[in-house]
Amino acid sequence: MPRSSQVSANYFAVIFKKLIVKTNLVILLLLASVIVFSILNPIFISSTNISNLSTQVVFLLLITVGQMLVLITGGFDLSVGAVTALTSITSAMVMASVSNGGTENVALAITLGLLAALGIGLICGIINGVTVSLLKVNPFIATLATASIFQGATLLLSSGQQISGIPMSFVIGFGSGDVFGIPALLIAAIPAILIVAFFVIFQPYGKALYAIGGNEKAAHVTGIPITKYVSLTYLTCSVLTAFGAWLLTARVSAGQPLLGSAFPLESITAAIIGGASLRGGRGGIGGAIGGAIFVVMLSNGMDLARLGSNWQMVTLGVVLIASVIIDVKKEQWRKQVF
Amino acid sequence: MGDMNEQKMGLIVEDVSMAFGPNQVLSNVGLHIRPGTVHALLGENGAGKSTLVNIIIGVHKQTQGNLYLNGSLISNNSPRTSRQLGINAVLQDLGLAPTLSIVDNLFLGREKTNKLGVPQKKHMQSLCQDVCGKLSIHDPVNTTLENLSVGTQQLVAIGRAIMGKKGVILFDEPTASISRTETDNLFKVIRNLRDEGWAILYITHRLEELTEIADEVTVLYNGTVSLTSDIKAVTVDELIHAMCAESFSDLYPPLPQFKATKDRPALEVENLSTADASVTDCSLHVHRGEIVGIAGLIGCGKDRLGAALFGSIESDFKRFTIDGKDVGQIRPAAMLDLGVSRVPGDRHAEGLSLIGTVGENINMGAEHRLNAFRHGVVDNKALRKNADQIIDAMDVRPPDKDAIIGRLSGGNQQKVLIGRSIQSTRSVLILEEPTSGVDVGAKEHIYRKVLALLNEKKVAIIMISSDLEEVSRLCHRVYVMHRGRIVSELGQEEISSDQILKASFGITQATRERSESPAA
Numbered sequence: 066m067p068r069s070s071q072v073s074a075n076y077f078a079v080i081f082k083k084l085i086v087k088t089n090l091v092i093l094l095l096l097a098s099v100i101v102f103s104i105l106n107p108i109f110i111s112s113t114n115i116s117n118l119s120t121q122v123v124f125l126l127l128i129t130v131g132q133m134l135v136l137i138t139g140g141f142d143l144s145v146g147a148v149t150a151l152t153s154i155t156s157a158m159v160m161a162s163v164s165n166g167g168t169e170n171v172a173l174a175i176t177l178g179l180l181a182a183l184g185i186g187l188i189c190g191i192i193n194g195v196t197v198s199l200l201k202v203n204p205f206i207a208t209l210a211t212a213s214i215f216q217g218a219t220l221l222l223s224s225g226q227q228i229s230g231i232p233m234s235f236v237i238g239f240g241s242g243d244v245f246g247i248p249a250l251l252i253a254a255i256p257a258i259l260i261v262a263f264f265v266i267f268q269p270y271g272k273a274l275y276a277i278g279g280n281e282k283a284a285h286v287t288g289i290p291i292t293k294y295v296s297l298t299y300l301t302c303s304v305l306t307a308f309g310a311w312l313l314t315a316r317v318s319a320g321q322p323l324l325g326s327a328f329p330l331e332s333i334t335a336a337i338i339g340g341a342s343l344r345g346g347r348g349g350i351g352g353a354i355g356g357a358i359f360v361v362m363l364s365n366g367m368d369l370a371r372l373g374s375n376w377q378m379v380t381l382g383v384v385l386i387a388s389v390i391i392d393v394k395k396e397q398w399r400k401q402v403f
Numbered sequence: 404m405g406d407m408n409e410q411k412m413g414l415i416v417e418d419v420s421m422a423f424g425p426n427q428v429l430s431n432v433g434l435h436i437r438p439g440t441v442h443a444l445l446g447e448n449g450a451g452k453s454t455l456v457n458i459i460i461g462v463h464k465q466t467q468g469n470l471y472l473n474g475s476l477i478s479n480n481s482p483r484t485s486r487q488l489g490i491n492a493v494l495q496d497l498g499l500a501p502t503l504s505i506v507d508n509l510f511l512g513r514e515k516t517n518k519l520g521v522p523q524k525k526h527m528q529s530l531c532q533d534v535c536g537k538l539s540i541h542d543p544v545n546t547t548l549e550n551l552s553v554g555t556q557q558l559v560a561i562g563r564a565i566m567g568k569k570g571v572i573l574f575d576e577p578t579a580s581i582s583r584t585e586t587d588n589l590f591k592v593i594r595n596l597r598d599e600g601w602a603i604l605y606i607t608h609r610l611e612e613l614t615e616i617a618d619e620v621t622v623l624y625n626g627t628v629s630l631t632s633d634i635k636a637v638t639v640d641e642l643i644h645a646m647c648a649e650s651f652s653d654l655y656p657p658l659p660q661f662k663a664t665k666d667r668p669a670l671e672v673e674n675l676s677t678a679d680a681s682v683t684d685c686s687l688h689v690h691r692g693e694i695v696g697i698a699g700l701i702g703c704g705k706d707r708l709g710a711a712l713f714g715s716i717e718s719d720f721k722r723f724t725i726d727g728k729d730v731g732q733i734r735p736a737a738m739l740d741l742g743v744s745r746v747p748g749d750r751h752a753e754g755l756s757l758i759g760t761v762g763e764n765i766n767m768g769a770e771h772r773l774n775a776f777r778h779g780v781v782d783n784k785a786l787r788k789n790a791d792q793i794i795d796a797m798d799v800r801p802p803d804k805d806a807i808i809g810r811l812s813g814g815n816q817q818k819v820l821i822g823r824s825i826q827s828t829r830s831v832l833i834l835e836e837p838t839s840g841v842d843v844g845a846k847e848h849i850y851r852k853v854l855a856l857l858n859e860k861k862v863a864i865i866m867i868s869s870d871l872e873e874v875s876r877l878c879h880r881v882y883v884m885h886r887g888r889i890v891s892e893l894g895q896e897e898i899s900s901d902q903i904l905k906a907s908f909g910i911t912q913a914t915r916e917r918s919e920s921p922a923a
Contacts (some may be wrong), residue, residue: 267780269770276767279756286715286747286754287768287823288739346758 082398090388090395091339091355098359102366109369116248118365120241120316123250125331126357127309129339130258131302132332133353134265138298139278139345140197140204145306145332147215148189149325152310154223156182157320161230171232178235179311186307189215193303194296212329219322228320239315250312257308261301262350270294278345334381335360338388411474413437413602414459414490414571419468421454426812428454429626432468436571436602441593443613443634444606446623447646452606455623456573459604460492461485472570489570493577497560501549505540506531508548509563534562538592554585561592565601572596573604578612579701590616610642622646625843654847655876656854661693667727669693669863670712670743670831678717681707683887689831689863696878697867698903704887706748709835709867713738713745715753726830739771742829746821748836748867754820755808762790762804765823772827797822798848814845821849825856832856835867850877871900883907 102109128145135142159181161167164174189211196207242249265271273294276284285291306328314320339356341348360381367377416434420427429451436442446452457463459470461480470477472488499508509531515523531544538558548556557577564572574593578586593616597603605617613620613634620637622630622645630637630645671688682704689695697705711718714733723730725741738745747753755764766773766786773789776782790804797818799811808816817838824832834853838846854877857864868874874881875898883891883906891906 267783269781272763272766272781273768275759275763276756279759279763280753282715282747282753283756283764283767285735286713286745287827288736288771289768290736342758346756 085391086395086399090391091352091359094338094359094384094388095355095362098362098366102362102370105366105370109366114365114369116243116246118361120248120250121365122358122361123248123254124309124313124316125328125335125361126354127254127257127305127312128302128328128332129335129357130261130350130353131305133336133339133341133348133350133356134261134274134298135204135302136333136336136341136343137274137278137345137348138295139281140295140299141208141333142193142299142302143205143208143329144189144193144212144215145302146325146328147212147219148186148303148306149310149313149328150219150322151189151215151222152182152185152307153314153317153324154219154228154320154322155185156311157228157231157314158222160232160235161228161320164230164232166230167232171234174232175235178231182307182311183304186304187300189307190300190303191296193299197299198292198295223320223322225322227322229318231314231319236315236318239312240318241316250316253312254309257305258350258354261305265350270297274298275346278347280346331360331381332357334385337385411471413440413473414604415471416455416459417469417471419455419458419465419470421451421458421463422466424810427626429458429465432623432626432628434604434621434628434631436604437619438600438602439597440618441597441603441605441616443617443620444604444623445608445610445613445620445642445646447608450623450646451626452608452623453575456492456494456575456604456606459485459571459573460490486567489568490573491564491567491571492573492575493557493560493564494573494575495579497556499548499556499560499563502547504545504547505535505542505551505559506544508559509534509566511563513566530566531562534566537595538562539588552581552585554581554589557581557585557589558592565596569599569601571602571604573606575606576608577605578607578609608646610639613642654843654850655873656851658694658877658879659692659854659858661690661879663690666690667724670725670865672712672720672723674721675708675711675723676719677704677707677711678719679707681887682711682718685884685887685889687882687889689865691830691861691863692857693880694857694864694866694878696874696881696898697865697884698869698871698874698881698907699884700907701869702886703884703907705867705884706835707887708884709745709748709833709865712865713743713833715745715747736771739768739827742827742862743831743833744824744827745833746824746835746837748839750813750816750820755816757807757809759808760805761794761799761808761811761819762787764808764819765790765793765804767823768827793819793822793826797852812842812845814841817841818845818849821852825852828856828862829860831863831865833865833867836869837866838868838870838873853877871903874898875900875903 099110108114132142132145156178160174160178163177164171193208193211196202196211197204239249239253244252265274273284273289276287276289277291277294281291310325313324317324335356336348336353337343337356338359339348339352339354341352363381363384364374364377367380414436416432419429419432421429432451432455434442434444444452444455454463458465461482461484464480470480472490477484477488500511503511506528510527515527515530517523528544535544538561540555540558540562542551542555548559551559561572577589581589593603593605617634620630620632620634620642621628622642624646630641668688669691673686675685676683685708687695697708699705707716710716712733714735714737718733723733725743730737730741735745751757756767766789769786769789770776773785787804794802794804799815799818799822808819811819821837837849837853841849853864856862866874866878878898879895881893881898881903882889883893883903885907893902893906
């Protein structure tokens with residue numbers, strides 16, 4: 066006869082496991098960090114900080130959504146940092162020259178700057194897409210290489226210097242402006258994300274991504290155009306990145322040749338915390354959003370708690386490993402208790 | 404020393420059952436492999452042979468029952484424990500390192516070193532020479548493994564096995580990928596090992612090998628032992644019956660008549676050769692309402708032919724038509740648009756996304772066959788309904804479209820794959836190994852559904868299969884392939900398992916005789 070204390074201990078263990086299996090990890094992490102950081106410093110949940118957070122999160126958000134799509138197909142995009150830098154320099158150069166150092170033709174300059182940014186995103190995306198899907202180079206290696214190429218191009222174009230002279234209205238309007246209290250950056254980013262989400266959820270393209278990541282040969286035998294869709298995915302990632310880079314340029318008020326160097330690591334981390342698997346076939350837009358918010362919240366919250374960026378790096382790494390382990394445990398427990 | 408009763412020597416499997424979740428794979432299996440005997444384990448795909456092997460070598464733990472070696476209970480079995488006890492296995496996956504040499508592989512993990520830990524190369528090489536001589540491996544001991552033929556690599560695996568403590572060796576379908584000459588040598592080696600006192604378990608689904616190599620035989624059918632006997636005391640008919648048992652005749656639905664008409668063939672191809680030369684100069688045709696089989700031994704290229712006909716691999720041809728219309732280049736998307744669909748032979752490698760749900764797999768590529776679009780937007784509700792419909796039609800268990808398909812049994816996975824393809828088929832269905840690794844209940848359902856497709860949509864079916872019974876019972880005509888070419892075409896009256904087998908072998912025999920006779 067089992068002792069009653071053992072029985073109740075078992076009982077609680079089963080309930081605990083069932084709870085963990087049913088919970089979405091990202092939501093759990095977000096809730097936990099909100100609670101922890103607001104205790105460490107109540108300013109965390111003040112409206113000023115929330116506004117701060119929503120401006121900070123925009124850049125990583127756009128890039129993580131793009132990275133998530135690439136990860137779902139079973140690939141990687143390590144060039145997002147270099148694309149950011151190249152876009153920043155190029156669009157800053159365009160805006161500075163058309164506006165003659167920030168003084169004339171401001172509206173035209175900003176528009177052309179945006180088009181230049183999207184153009185760079187398009188070109189980089191095509192290069193990545195062709196290399197991975199047509200030349201069939203392993204995505205890790207391909208984007209590692211293109212990162213180097215794009216970064217080299219950036220340094221060549223800018224001679225390593227930052228590009229100033231971009232219109233102030235761009236910097237203030239986008240960088241720190243708001244419309245009815247909502248940061249302009251967020252208002253600019255949301256439509257982009259909604260468009261991508263529409264295609265993923267409501268178009269066969271989205272479902273095809275999971276098929277390609279789950280088993281490329283199976284996707285092939287059901288007629289899914291793999292080359293087309295994979296190229297499109299790298300294109301989307303680069304264009305989203307470029308758009309984010311253009312917005313980021315406003316924030317840092319100049320074209321910066323070393324902008325975005327942390328993006329590859331941060332975006333992949335955010336995507337994995339959001340549910341992506343390195344082998345592909347898993348993840349989603351919601352997870353990308355949650356993961357990006359968490360990564361930025363972590364840095365913001367730790368700043369307010371006076372824990373420096375070095376501690377933040379350590380914490381991020383620990384959370385990444387922990388989330389992968391918890392994911393594996395969840396699978397094991399699911400088989401046990403359900 | 405203890406009770407070393409003759410009766411208890413060797414490996415005894417006692418009342419072993421194995422269930423994976425709701426799936427009962429083995430029930431009350433008993434087996435006795437005696438030293439100095441070759442005990443054959445016979446059974447169709449899915450009967451449970453591999454699971455039993457995995458239990459014996461310690462990869463799985465049986466849900467019920469015991470294993471005894473020479474009278475002692477084996478507790479806490481694991482791959483390491485079983486090897487230490489003297490239980491060795493030569494499996495399909497040889498477990499060797501392809502980039503290392505013969506001698507390195509032989510001593511992998513067990514290098515002979517002196518007291519300081521320095522490897523004794525000369526010593527290992529000479530031991531290796533002895534083993535190679537014994538097994539008739541003629542290649543130099545420093546040859547890299549991947550440069551050897553499959554048959555020789557297998558001998559290296561055997562060499563590794565016999566270097567340990569003398570006990571039990573299990574062979575899992577060893578002749579599947581080796582030539583006739585290599586098979587002869589393998590059998591010689593096995594007989595020698597038997598005469599030395601090893602207890603040998605030989606797993607196969609090829610009846611013809613038994614008379615050559617086995618002393619005793621046990622037949623597994625659907626996870627249970629249906630027959631155990633001395634090889635001399637049993638007939639081939641009894642063995643066949645034990646392998647397929649009761650629903651022998653019920654398994655195959657009646658094949659509807661096919662009357663040839665003047666209509667153009669649903670699919671016709673002339674002189675097709677694949678880019679990798681696995682298929683050469685094949686021509687075939689199939690009409691609507693007809694099931695045509697493609698049979699042949701392993702390596703004959705029939706699987707590659709199926710892939711080429713759908714465009715999954717590149718090929719060259721003189722002519723290729725679907726319903727009489729010329730096709731310039733064969734590509735999967737184009738084939739699907741023409742109503743051709745393909746069920747690949749390896750469902751895990753090419754057919755299903757195992758981490759996806761049942762619903763996702765059913766609806767993969769649905770845009771080619773369903774009108775699940777409203778105003779240019781995917782109708783998720785229609786997709787879910789479609790998934791439920793196919794789950795119901797194919798009797799998929801559990802009937803849950805949100806279940807991860809990797810957790811379903813092989814038979815249910817196959818039902819999903821076939822259900823999806825049936826939906827896509829409007830002209831031709833290319834069906835490869837439709838019931839490989841599928842349990843009897845699912846097999847029966849699949850056959851019924853495939854024939855229903857034939858009757859309802861009047862399509863053509865190309866059935867490529869290694870299962871002779873299946874091909875001979877369900878095809879109107881059979882093409883037989885050998886080494887990449889079609890060497891024989893059997894009409895309805897000529898079709899039977901042995902005719903097909905003969906045709907697969909017959910040409911080899913003729914070519915061998917021709918090549919051995921003095922030059923004309």
